[in-house]
Amino acid sequence: MSIPRDVDRGWAWIVLLAACLMTATSDGLRNSSGIFYSQFIDSMNLSRPQAASVVAILNAMFLLPGPLAALLAQKIGTRWTINLGAILTAIGLFSSAFVHTYGALLATFGGITGFGLCLSFMPAMGGLPVWFTKYRQVAPALCMTVGALGIFAMAPLIQLLVDAYSWRGAAIVVSAICLNACFFCGTVFFPVKPTGPGRPAPDRRAENKWLFASPAYLLHLTSGFFMFGIPLFWIFIVRHVTNHRGYTHQEGAILVSVCGISSLLGRMLFVLFNFVPRLATKSIRFILFNLSSLFAGIACGLMPIFWNFYIVAGICAVMGFMQGVKVATMLNVTMDITTPARFQTGYGYFSLVVGLTVLAIPPLAGYLAEVYRCYDPVFYLSAVALGLSCAAGCLSQYYENKRQLSVAAADGLGPLHPLPTKPLV
DSSP: OOEEOOSSSTHHHHHHHHHHHHHHHHHHHHHTHHHHHHHHHHHHOOOHHHHHHHHHHHHHHHHTTHHHHHHHHHHHOHHHHHHHHHHHHHHHHHHHTTOOSHHHHIIIIIIIHHHHHHHHHHHHHHHHHHHOSTTTTHHHHHHHHHHHHHHHHHHHHHHHHHHHHHHHHHHHHHHHHHHHHHHHHHHHOOOEEOSSSOOOOOOHHHHHHHHHTOHHHHHHHHHHHGGGHHHHHHHHHHHHHHHHSOOOHHHHHHHHHHHHHHHHHHHHHHHHHTTSTTTSSHHHHHHHHHHHHHHHHHHHHHGGGOOOHHHHHHHHHHHHHHHHHHHHHHHHHHHHHHOGGGHHHHHHHHHHHHHHHHHHHHHHHHHHHHHHTSSHHHHHHHHHHHHHHHHHHHHHHHHHHHHHHHHHHHTTOOTTSOOOOOOOO
16 A cells, blocks of 8 residues: 655655665675685685685675666565565575585575675665655765665674674574664555656656667766776775785774775765755766776775785775765766666666676686785776776766756757756656
């Protein structure tokens, strides 16, 4: 049964709180996967490419089924899709604690868990615009900001659980955490009905034609393709410092937490920008999105050079901060290019492209580490990829600005006049 919805008030903030909890759980688990990666090598005697492929499947399945998650949310509702994802996430983590083969671990920890997180996360993010109009740009940015708290909290928690109960016991405990967090999120997403006149169902064919005829959107997809440098950093940083820098596992977990807290600061910065009219512009969002790739690439390139713990922690802080800015601006930049009406479809394709690279590149990086007996080539690969992501993002901004000026000219406005403001629908 549908109920009237509160827009920008009341229950909308409860929905946002639930989405924040969902984001914190999924981000915390995925970005702490480097701890499990190291355990898979030591406890299950997996090779580096095999262990990397398990983590790659987890991250890829979080992104690849994005269009399917959106379709399920339309067919059975956002609440039931999120709850189904919660059950699958718990089953995947719980069952992974009892497997002893590479293939079974790939299916449980990687495939089922990642798919469950996707079914919970994607509909929650796609459902937020229904509840917000005035704060439509702020809501997803705030949600992504709180998600960084999950990275900060989950890394030391998982390492503590691994030390106390082994990685298998840790997987069981984390499965219960994810089940409760995701179920709470699904519970508050009541079915809603529009408060205004009804709108026709979106024309998928027309949306696809518009999206793939847009140079700005295609270059945005290209920028997303080369974003794999960020997950590579998260996957391999713990193993790099513990095996090749002599750090303890606790120090490795501390570095992940440093990334997490600095990621939180980066996301908070973007949220604050949205409350300053002069900074809450499309151009600023594009600039932040692109510069974050550039400086994250520089941080990756510096990682193999230094051994001192405090310098490495500083590099991790820069990487985390830039990753936070990147994640916080990603939804908004995609919405800027696609417009809110095409956002769900456009973001689904963007997630698909990112997921393909997250699936394919980590095993290749693990192979490079196996061949060279170190992780230096992995960080250099990440640096080059993020530099290319920045270049593609800058070109995307150029073509989007060009399109915006052509729209202004068609409306009879000069280049010095602002575009007419219309309410987001």
